[in-house]
Amino acid sequence: MAMAPVSVFDQVLDHSNRADPYPLYAELRRTPVSRADDGGFVVSTYAEIVALLHDPRLSSDPRNRSDREALAPDGATGPLPPSFIALDPPEHDRIRRLLTRHFGPPHNPDRVIRLLPEITEITGGLVDGLAGRDQVDLVDGFAYPLPVTVICRLLGVPREDEPRFRVWAGAVVEATDPATGDLATRRDRRTRALAELGEYLGGLADAHRRDPGDDILSGLATDAAADARGRLSRGELMINTALLLIAGHETTVNLIANGMLALLRHPDVAHRLARQPDLASRVVEEVLRHDPPVQFLGNRGALDEIEIAGTVIPRGAPVTLALAAGNRDPAHVADPDRFDPDRRYIEHLGFGGGVHYCFGAPLARIEAQIALTELVRRLRNPRLVADPPPYRPSPLLRGPRQLLVAVDGVAPAPPPPGGVRRAGDRSGVRPRPAAVRSTASR
């Protein structure tokens, strides 16, 4: 049987290349704008991705794509409206603004900072739990439960319900893997899982309305008349809190696991981080550049003809932005394949850019900084058991399924350097920002 030639991007999607897609991404960059087997366009160089992230001719709404029939036949999106990640302004901006009221400035500027003591405590507890074994799985034992616990706390979702939403969240993530079925099948599974998750969250919001707490669901449920520019409908609340719940942990788990993998492969950096918590911010940014948890954005469509890097993308064409390829573009960063937190500027596309720039970036950064610092300070002589580790199947939300590490024990929680730890004083592991710029966040 004659095999059709497989595009470089389609090889990236192939499971067998999950552990190290980077040589393929390098090949992809040789053609800054290339075609995938499904006819879509794949953009892989840094400058071009940044330009497109800020280009109003590119839409995130699947209804604007020529393959919309497969994505959503007759424009149907299931029982719930689209979430704001799949909407363009002005609807996108309206929903994002209403959600931000409960998550960041100007209405709630210290929301993430207020979580610091809890994140530190949860992290410490999880590391305590790793004690007493000479081999631990840092994914199931640490990288997964940490962001789940934090996002549950932030949203107001009972931690005990995790086995229920794990199934729905898992189904949504699985649907990003082309190996699990054709577009229509995956779309249906995704829609069904999101509807059930949304239903569950809608019920929780009702309960919180009667008995509100300091969490986002309570905030949204009691947001009587948020402001003159409206409030979320019930459907919008359901789908967007589902998005927050999933985006809040299915990505961060990979950031922590990818980060720990990099530190195990670079023990010199791990040793320095253990002594010098200030390094945490640089380490996390370099992980986001070198091995980003979200590898590409496959959700864009051209509203009009776009000429870029000598290629004309026609109106309606699906466009994929290969963030992981752009992050290692030698035209953007010297010696791109090297994991080097000391590089002068760490600029990356790990959180996307433009109006859809990651909503949870401040939270993800703090979680990963605290998590990695605590691990390198307390795991005694950690060694990678399998390199590369086995990977989760998704090519989009990419990270280890398991990270087995041999250890000589777990140190007790250390006091912060230069002082006694007082209640509420977490300065020992509290990361301070380093000189890190992100052009894409503008």
Place this chain on the structure above:
Amino acid sequence: MRATGLDLASKRVLLADGEEVEFDRLLITTGARARPWPHPGEAALDGMFVLRGRDDADGLRRRLAAGPRRVLVIGAGFTGSEVASSCRGLGLPVTVAERGPAPLVGALGRTVGAVAADLHRDHGVDLRCDVTVTALEGDRAGRLRRAHLSDGTSLDVDVAVAALGGVRNVEWLVDSGLAAGPWGVACDTGSRAFTVDGMVCDDVFVAGDVARFPHPLYDFQFLALEHWSNAVAQGEIAAHNMISPQTERWPHLAVPSFWSTQFGIEIKSVGVPTFADEVVIAQGSVADRRFIAVYGCRGRVTAAVAFDQGKWLDFYQGLIERAAPFPPDFRRVDQPAARTMPAEIPDRPALVREATVMVTGHDPSARRARFVQAGR
């Protein structure tokens, strides 16, 4: 130590204490200061402020914290508008007196300025346009008490902020032979100062608020950009050129940009909005106070101004750099049904005519430009 003069021939800077400093290369960054209220007696009243440095800000803040009955802001440029916005944030009654037809007209034109006027009024500012302050009155102790306006009204005020723009610090260069005047110090895109004859000096450089340079994107018009981003970019160019041989020098070609936060809205601009004849709302909605206004001149994009939509501006900067056709003709997100409007850029407010230039001599070797100094 203040510099009081420059001797180009002997390459020396004269200092206030009589000393002289020799130089190989000189960088002039004397900046600008706030234009004072023109009536010295009124300017000296307790309660009168300008806003430029940190001390000005500290003094004003203390006075605002004391809860004045009403604050008068004179001039609705960026500084005046931000002061008015902060005062409203503190719950203080504010009157803004603007001599032009709308706030920010000098920077954004009248059409977009009208939106800024709505912002003021929505936030409870008593905005008076086409109005000047005719007199300020103090009590016997020298404290500001009343303001009289050209619309015939008068107000009880305890605090007034004169936000009249800047004056460039060029007095020390009057006799230097450099092209220095109220417009600043003229220089080329490589930051090299011009002499009064319009010739470039190899060893004297200028950067920041005091510099005025020709921008190729804008018909080589000389621009003075009193913005943070320009000071940074031009400073970098000047520093590089001062230590580089002729052939390795760089031109300052950055697209101008600035931002201002007022009344809860982030206003960002790229390009030169006053270099325009038309403007169109390219994205968003003026009614919702979230939009991008794109400016065009003779069918080319020359500037874009965003109200709470700054994330798209890099794209529009690309259009400016490529001199893309105006109005934009592509399909895009959040595209309103919009028509082009006149930008209504006011005539440049005439600079105070402190100096003009005359040219003398006939023979090419003898032809020279000279300043005619007012009052000399």
